[in-house]
Amino acid sequence: MSAPEDVLVAPAAPVAPAVPVEQQHQPAQPVQSAAEVQPEPAPQAVPAETVVPEPVAVAMAPAGPVLVPEPEAAQPEAPAEPAEAPVQAPADEATAQELPEPVEAQQVVVVTPEPEAQAAPVEAAPEHRAPVQASPVVEPVAQPEPVVQPEQVAQPEQEQPVEPAQAVAVAEGQEAVVAREPAVAQPEQVAAELTPEPVQPEPVAEEPVEPAEPVAEETAGEAAPEQEPAPTPEPAVAETEPEAAPAIAPDAEDGTGPEVIETPELLPEPQAQAPAGEAPAEAAQQFEETPQRVEAEQQPVTAAQPEESAEPLEAAELAEQPAATPPAPGYDDAEREAVLRVMRERRDIRNGFRSDPIPHEVLLRVLEAAHTAPSVGHSQPWDFVVIRSAETRRSMHELAQSQRDAYAKSLPKGRAKQFKELKIEAILDTPVNIVVTADPTRGGRHTLGRHTQPQMAPYSSALAVENLWLAARAEGLGVGWVSFFDEREMVRALGLPEHLEVVAYLCVGYVDEFPEEPELMQAGWSKRRPLSWVVHEETYGRRALPGAEPHDLLQETISAIRPLDAKALGEAWERQKRMTKPAGALGMLEIISAQLSGLSRMCPPPIPEPAAVAIFAGDHGVHAQGVTAWPQEVTAQMVANFLGGGAVCNAFAAQVGAEVCVVDVGVATDLPATPGLLPRKVRPGTADFTTGPALTREEVLAAIEVGIETARDLVAAGNKALLTGEMGIANTTASAALICVYTGIDAAEVTGRGTGINDEMHARKVDVVRRALDLHQPDPADPIGVLAAVGGLEHAAMAGFLLGGASLRTPVILDGVSAGAAALVARAIAPEALAACIAGHRSAEPGHVAALNKLGLRPLVDLDLRLGEGTGALLALLIVQSAARAMHEVATFDSAGVTEK
Template identity: 90%
Template sequence: MPDAAGQAYAAQAPAPLGQFVPVEGSVPTTPHLAPTPPSPLSVPPEYFTPEPEAAGDGSDVPAQQTADADQDPAAVPAGGLPEQAEAAPDTRQGADSAPDATPDAGQQPAATVPAPRDGDRPTAGPAGAAPAPVDAVEDGSPFPSAPATTDPDEPMHAPHPAGPTDPAHQSGQQPAPAVLIEDGPEDLTDLTDLTAPAAPADADGGPEPLPLTTDTVDPAVPADAAAATDANATDVNAPADTTDAPDVPGKPVVPGAADAAAASATDAAAPDTAEAEAETETEAEDAASVANAAVAAGALREAGEEPAANTPEQAAQAEQAAAQAEQAAQAEPPAPDSLAADPDEAEPLPADGSVEPLADGSVEPPAPGYADAEREAVLRVMRERRDIRNGFRGDPIPHEVLLRVLEAAHTAPSVGHSQPWDFVVIKSAETRRTMHELAQRQREAYAKSLPKGRAKQFKELKIEAILDTPVNIVVTADPTRGGRHTLGRHTQPQMAPYSSALAVENLWLAARAEGLGVGWVSFFDEREMVRALGLPEHLEVVAYLCVGYVDEFPEEPELMQAGWSKRRPLSWVVHEETYGRRALPGEDPHDLLAETVSNIRPLDAKALGEAWERQKRMTKPAGALGMLEIISAQLSGLSRMCPPPIPEPAAVAIFAGDHGVHAQGVTSWPQEVTGQMVANFLGGGAVCNAFANQVGAEVCVIDVGVAGELPATPGLLPRKIRPGTADMTTGPALTREEVKAAIEVGIETARDLVAAGNKALLTGEMGIANTTASAALISVYTDTDPVEVTGRGTGINDEMHARKVEVVRRALDLHQPDPADPVGVLAAIGGLEHAAMVGLLLGGASLRTPVILDGVSAGAAALVARAIAPEVLAACIAGHRSAEPGHVAALNKLGLRPLVDLDLRLGEGTGALLALPVVQSAARAMHEVATFDSAGVTEK
């Protein structure tokens, strides 16, 4: 190939594999992509000069010559485009006038190309002229890109120069033959099944190509007839069926009888047999990687195929050639046949002949997934897996069933393929009785550790079925298995039990598929179990499983049915790129605060009305329970049911944080007391602990901004946004981002506690100097002078109180906070615990869970929360009225009536804890008090 052609083509940007790149004046077709033995064609020297060193420089790219607009129409041999089956309707106007193509003495006859329509661009130089240098292929041209390199030993063929395409020369002009280039036999593929015409070219493609016209092969015609038809391409005086082909410029026409190309190509110029066999072996090695690329690179084929037959004798010869080609193909099938025979290697291609490359640039199809029914079966067994405690049967488990379950467990993934698990199968009644006794002792110890409300709930649960099941399986983890250098455990030695847990999951799913229930028992002292079972001391017990047939698999997990916990939505736990950027696949990231606010709704009117009606029918005078009747109606409207659920169990969330304003001398307590009191809460020695034990509530402490570092302790949630706020008298206490982060901590705390089964939330806080920030917030939202809402907090004297009032006033004068911007208000003068309590209120309201407010700091947070979402008050109950003057102002502004008024000013959630039994009593009355009708009591 001339150097100019290779350089010009290499200069352009390479087209993606599998996409046709249009070239002026030609429409590629797909029949030449049919499996064909390698057939090198002898080309006169004036068209091609071989250059062995051109293998890697792109010189193998087919060169389609271009010319001026006054050139004669090109004639294309039938062998070069054997199945140009569907021609443009516009070409019919020249079909009646063009003469039959008559082959010269030493040249093969060719089917001619009709004159272009008005505006079509010519493609070739005058007949007999020397080939012009090949221009770079224009963007949008219909030829595909060729592979970057090719074997220098492969034959390459330059096209014969074509005649002019001027319509004036259409009639009576003898067109010269033209030949398309053979890229190489490795780019072949079987497109026999592709019968649909190609899609139209893109609107922004290159110049409109010249449509070619040959005989149309009816897709319904048998393969033999199709072969004969393709081997006998006629001139433009074609049968009428060619006029039915649509005009599809710029894309390949796919006629669908590609096997005929193999037949017609067999009798072309005979190649060297040894060379053909060697090239066929090369094709077989590269077949998998070029199956789809063949469509892109194979649009340019060699033209040394059987000439068109316009006589019965020639037609008979073509049929004989087709039969010989079939025999040859069966005796020595080329590599593309194997691709077509393997459905995994040769997937059906799009009708337009294009193949989109994968994201990683490869053309291999991805590994297939399961069929719909199989996939649904896999997902179903995951959805319907249950932790079973009740309903086991005594039916024995067949050995083959148990073996399948254990095999599934043994195929689990493991870090470094260490397979650290062992399975101890226990059937002995004596051993199971021993294990049952161990579990009972641990159950009793756990029950004593629970808050009263939880302990009562736990007492009603069945936690194990050791004696009820015929088989128990102990799953262990051996942390030494695999040796010291086990892959993946160098920095994470806990991967051994993690891997064994995956084996448990496999076992569980396989058991569900077999109709076996499984219950995981974790009420064991591990070392005690190891000794009781006689296990090696170095083993870790991962799971004790009770396995057996069951009466039924419940629709919901048993713990959900018992109200012990709730299922967390998927949207809560999926993060995009970074933690906290929540987004499900295919969705935009959503703001946690905005999502929470959007889920807050007013009280349910129907349930509210039912509650008021029931209050009237209860065996008591109307209104006799005072505030309890209001609370019970509120609980009904919030839960959307009457009578409402009793708010038990409950949890108090104590948010702890320090304040930079402490430096202004607003309290006599040192700042480190905040961290010390947090430790006291966790140790169970604070007032809030005593009250929580009394009413049966759980104490949950959240470090959202303690200045000092707190050690990891059970019951402490480390959620520190920053170590205390800045001094609000010298600048903003927080940034807006920190405020939002603290609000999200509160929302997530509400979600966690409610998902754990709590039916009421209580606010609590701890932070030296937080009443100063509370007074500032209340002053903003009640439009009250700081002196009226600033209290004595921890018992300060008059001098310090006056300083505290002045500090609040200075902060407000500095920031001039806008009540319409609640996040901005918190950033200017708020505390981290205030922002977190705002989130707790919003989160509880969005989950339709009652939130009992504590003292002045909770009141300040409620004012901010109402500014964000006014309907949040539907979930709020004022637990008590603090001695702080600001709290009274806040409650009045909120319109909330406190349940307890004992001049408390401690915080920690103490007032809310005292109010909890009152709220529970209001709901219990709705459940247990009879109506006049049911009790047979006469109404007045």
């Protein structure tokens, strides 16, 4: 079987092979398959067993795969013609900041092909293959089976499970590219695991569309709010002193009516409010009416009906009940559209404010809207302090400025650079600032609904802010929320009563225009999360938009993974040919930048900055077998060290400006809540896999989801590169076992010394791996089962992280041996995920070499590191960023007027 639209990338290095400092012999699996299909030298195999060399010797040996290229060998043959028609439409650049709306969970059969050599798949039409072939990266190494085989799911029984002969062939070093042929081993088994819900046959196009976005597109043109002239201020009105007006007619003479506070509303003269002066009048009207009485009068007679049923009706039964009366009407289409439009077009504004004054009646309408917000126990805990004085605004500006500086100092360099360009307040640029407070005592001691949740008071005030914000938008007023304040400092500076909380500081004024997208999105600071990520049906995790079948996070993720885009790849090769340097002179960097282009579907590709390393931490039951010299509690202690900033990964992350985030996916002990720690414990450590499975399949899936969600969060937060890291005492034992399963290499060859163990302990470790494999006989075609048998929680999470990154077309820089093991599992789940992977470094652990060979990934850094924590990936980040930056900044022969060869 073949999938003609898919082409594999073999990022076979055209550069000189790595020259390891010390090596013993070649691994069982040289990446020879690429040689079958490409004229360029295949990536040089690295030794399977590498004796941990003396660090000093390493430091003295400058040879490295990337740093010492041989340009002659590296002339990338760019395609004769750039690819013209990508199979997959490039992402709409205008909406590039939006995360892709995931496709409906499809019938994904997790296949376990045997992709050989480098397998960064390329999405390409058949006609593109020729140019793609000509490049050193894009090698049409056979046609991989598509990951999604709907018919396989529809008729799993018709699938002919492939004999594991291929795995044997692999183990024997007979890898052939065609081994990717239908290695659809036991699809039904994996599908059953991964597709708990009935599969959804609808094509992607039929997925319910998130309503807000399409509507925004449709109406963007007609709305054109920015073209509306700013309302002409009415100075006469603005200067009119509002007169006291008894707006509220006393009511409830019998004492049973609505309790209206009989304070005369200080409303402006009605005539001063035209044309929209009805709003205050309406508000007054509301006070005059007695909502309870009106309700009572209009009470439908059928209200008693449900009481007849002794048992509460189930939702489905309720739905079947014939409605006695029609429900209260909603708004008509135009009115509804106006409501939705104001929500869609509300923006937080910091730029482009005008100095036009805001007429009193306009501000009054806005404040009235705020004042109609819902509140806990109807406590209405807000106050609005309207500030116009330049002096007060200046002092507020100073306070905000000092908080801005403090925040900037706390940021990783990659983020700080971005932040420097951002405007985060417009205190001095706006004629009106409004402080919105919450009084946590308002409503008295027994405020309904606040009994156990004191935070409901500030929440209520936040709702008032939203009302204000929307009403302001409808008036053509921009609002910018500033939270760069020390609240207590502000309370003092403004002379507010000490018992008040400050909920919001708002800058309000007329603006030149309302941007269509959040300013932070436009600046690349963040991306919009799709609605489908956040809507769950019945239970958390059963994600489904109304009317759609619940989908499984892993299925959804796999469905979104695509090969590299051939058009962008072609453009990258073309550009590299025209850059002012000899063709191929950037060696492996050219391959990386082409991969980044194909991944992002953009040429030049986005510079992968900011970046974040996610350190997945977990413990291992196999620790009990004496496979490491370190006590298990060191995992938790090192997590504390990462969070305290004292580990090697922190130093390296600081050097390259990356964020460090630590994910507790399975540390044995409870960890205190700390900034930077994501508490996502699936279970406190795995079970000892020498006596039983390490994990249940459900736990594996939960840990994979942790990884996917971590990738989603980091990408939505604006990160453009993800780095894997891990911490788990004894996890090299699990890594070795996983690598054995996926390479077929003997445990003695892939089991390393981890954190440093003596011969006796090493022999025991090898024996432990062997025994576990004998006990479980893990089937490589069942990646979930493999992880359940001998994996670790951090391996599963890293596999998910990698799949998540790939599904979001974001590069994932892999760290050491555990990341390599996780990548093997991820590849077994979705082979095309490798398109997003970059091997950061080559660890001194022999298993890592075997894993990289199997993955066909060439490491960028080769310094005999064996630490984990993401350290090798962090070192490689700069190389990856340099590769992308060169594509942006290096002049072309034509632009620089340099004569070509």
